[in-house]
Amino acid sequence: MAKVDTSLVARLPLFGGVKPEDLDEILREARSARYPKNSAIFEQGADAQSFFLLLHGHVRAAKTTPTGEQIVVRYVAPGETFGLAMAIGAAHYPATAMAVDDSVVLIWPTSAWPRLIERFPALAANTLQTVGTRLQESHTRILEISTQQVEQRVAHALLRLAKQSGKKLDRGIEIDFPISRQDIAQMTGTTLHTVSRILSGWEQQGLVESGRQRIILRDPHRIVVLAERTVDSGPA
Amino acid sequence: MAKVDTSLVARLPLFGGVKPEDLDEILREARSARYPKNSAIFEQGADAQSFFLLLHGHVRAAKTTPTGEQIVVRYVAPGETFGLAMAIGAAHYPATAMAVDDSVVLIWPTSAWPRLIERFPALAANTLQTVGTRLQESHTRILEISTQQVEQRVAHALLRLAKQSGKKLDRGIEIDFPISRQDIAQMTGTTLHTVSRILSGWEQQGLVESGRQRIILRDPHRIVVLAERTVDSGPA
DNA sequence: GGCCCGTTTTGCGCTATCGCAAACTATCGG
DNA sequence: CCGATAGTTTGCGATAGCGCAAAACGGGCC
Numbered sequence: 001m002a003k004v005d006t007s008l009v010a011r012l013p014l015f016g017g018v019k020p021e022d023l024d025e026i027l028r029e030a031r032s033a034r035y036p037k038n039s040a041i042f043e044q045g046a047d048a049q050s051f052f053l054l055l056h057g058h059v060r061a062a063k064t065t066p067t068g069e070q071i072v073v074r075y076v077a078p079g080e081t082f083g084l085a086m087a088i089g090a091a092h093y094p095a096t097a098m099a100v101d102d103s104v105v106l107i108w109p110t111s112a113w114p115r116l117i118e119r120f121p122a123l124a125a126n127t128l129q130t131v132g133t134r135l136q137e138s139h140t141r142i143l144e145i146s147t148q149q150v151e152q153r154v155a156h157a158l159l160r161l162a163k164q165s166g167k168k169l170d171r172g173i174e175i176d177f178p179i180s181r182q183d184i185a186q187m188t189g190t191t192l193h194t195v196s197r198i199l200s201g202w203e204q205q206g207l208v209e210s211g212r213q214r215i216i217l218r219d220p221h222r223i224v225v226l227a228e229r230t231v232d233s234g235p236a
Numbered sequence: 237m238a239k240v241d242t243s244l245v246a247r248l249p250l251f252g253g254v255k256p257e258d259l260d261e262i263l264r265e266a267r268s269a270r271y272p273k274n275s276a277i278f279e280q281g282a283d284a285q286s287f288f289l290l291l292h293g294h295v296r297a298a299k300t301t302p303t304g305e306q307i308v309v310r311y312v313a314p315g316e317t318f319g320l321a322m323a324i325g326a327a328h329y330p331a332t333a334m335a336v337d338d339s340v341v342l343i344w345p346t347s348a349w350p351r352l353i354e355r356f357p358a359l360a361a362n363t364l365q366t367v368g369t370r371l372q373e374s375h376t377r378i379l380e381i382s383t384q385q386v387e388q389r390v391a392h393a394l395l396r397l398a399k400q401s402g403k404k405l406d407r408g409i410e411i412d413f414p415i416s417r418q419d420i421a422q423m424t425g426t427t428l429h430t431v432s433r434i435l436s437g438w439e440q441q442g443l444v445e446s447g448r449q450r451i452i453l454r455d456p457h458r459i460v461v462l463a464e465r466t467v468d469s470g471p472a
Numbered sequence: 473g474g475c476c477c478g479t480t481t482t483g484c485g486c487t488a489t490c491g492c493a494a495a496c497t498a499t500c501g502g
Numbered sequence: 503c504c505g506a507t508a509g510t511t512t513g514c515g516a517t518a519g520c521g522c523a524a525a526a527c528g529g530g531c532c
Contacts, residue, residue: 149518149519150518150519190519190520191519191520191521193519193520193521193522194518194519194520197519211528212527212528212529
């Protein structure tokens with residue numbers, strides 16, 4: 001049913017070690033769907049009926065507290081899976097997924113997962129690998145929130161976004177999907193006000209160029225320096 | 237070689253869906269070892285030559301920054317695995333593991349993992365599950381550090397420790413391994429001073445009873461209330 | 473072309489929490 | 503039994519970052 005080009009997805013880590021003909025079979029179980037910019041893909045707490053592979057676009061996964069505050073768990077880039085609640089044995093999605101750009105995804109029913117990993121054990125191994133990597137990143141993030149100041153955390157966050165979804169311009173590297181100050185605040189455990197102040201400062205120093213939901217790193221190297229700078233003071 | 241009683245480990249989540257005779261085979265690949273209190277099991281950055289299953293005792297996994305600050309990634313309770321670097325495709329341990337109590341572990345060589353999961357796919361599925369669960373917990377922790385104040389975070393941390401490794405006393409619930417103010421600070425992203433102040437306060441209110449590396453929750457219910465309390469003020 | 477709405481910027485006072493320093497106190501080894 | 507050591511408590515000043523409020527700014531829509 002899915003008229004997805006096999007060759008496009010064959011190289012993804014998820015399918016490493018899977019034979020081409022098997023890949024066909026796996027893909028046959030999926031359907032594809034398009035989500036317009038700013039549409040919800042699934043909501044935190046909803047039944048985890050499907051899991052997803054992002055083909056085009058960008059998806060924001062965010063977790064909300066009972067009192068309404070949000071954090072951005074991650075931005076999903078093309079080629080990555082999301083909504084893997086079932087792999088971890090959860091009946092409900094632990095976060096909300098929203099397309100931040102027009103996005104195209106492959107969708108498998110959660111119910112297909114047990115059969116898939118039984119027939120294709122490499123899937124489980126590959127998924128374990130990516131989930132494990134995310135766990136590590138998550139720990140790194142905890143380490144940063146716990147030990148660094150806001151400016152450094154913002155620097156790290158932007159550098160990561162640039163690496164994951166940066167678009168090379170001659171003026172610098174642009175994060176190639178819409179992202180607000182608020183979003184960055186939710187990635188770094190601070191407020192949009194503080195992020196705004198920081199970016200304003202950086203803009204004056206020529207480190208970044210930014211506007212409405214748009215950020216260009218003009219001097220990535222100096223931002224790296226900022227990110228690694230130890231707490232103590234600047235020039236005496 | 238391992239003279240471990242099969243029945244003791246058969247019920248662990250890791251071995252769910254594994255036939256008893258297979259379990260024998262798996263265990264034959266492991267050796268067991270004893271680590272005295274405060275001895276290191278592996279160091280962050282070292283070659284990930286083994287992975288572990290904790291049988292008795294308690295292990296602290298901590299991550300260190302280049303500048304020496306630490307955070308506690310988690311406390312490992314009996315029956316849990318740790319040091320799974322290979323499952324996530326890492327050649328080196330991303331954290332340091334230390335026995336906080338005299339501990340007994342099963343040790344498999346990392347090199348055995350690929351073969352094990354090939355022969356026993358349930359192992360991969362089970363591990364995926366536990367790693368996924370840890371990922372979720374990790375996200376919850378980020379959410380807490382980002383949105384709650386220190387007192388609430390400490391409350392949550394203690395409640396979790398109590399649930400995971402609490403020993404029922406008639407005076408309350410005791411966390412049944414040695415844990416310092418510093419440790420709790422490293423779990424909650426604060427300083428030992430702040431933790432000390434908070435616990436002192438709680439002690440006066442009869443919420444806890446604590447001493448040197450020892451904490452008893454005397455009134456878990458009221459601590460739950462504290463943990464969930466929204467930021468704003470107390471009684472007017 | 474003008475209006476409306478979501479985003480961003482910025483000022484300002486406030487405070488939770490840190491950081492340092494110093495005193496105190498269990499616990500363990502001898 | 504006593505001293506050394508690691509952990510804990512507490513005071514006090516400093517401050518990074520928050521929270522509120524208001525203004526400026528785009529950009530798209532009609």
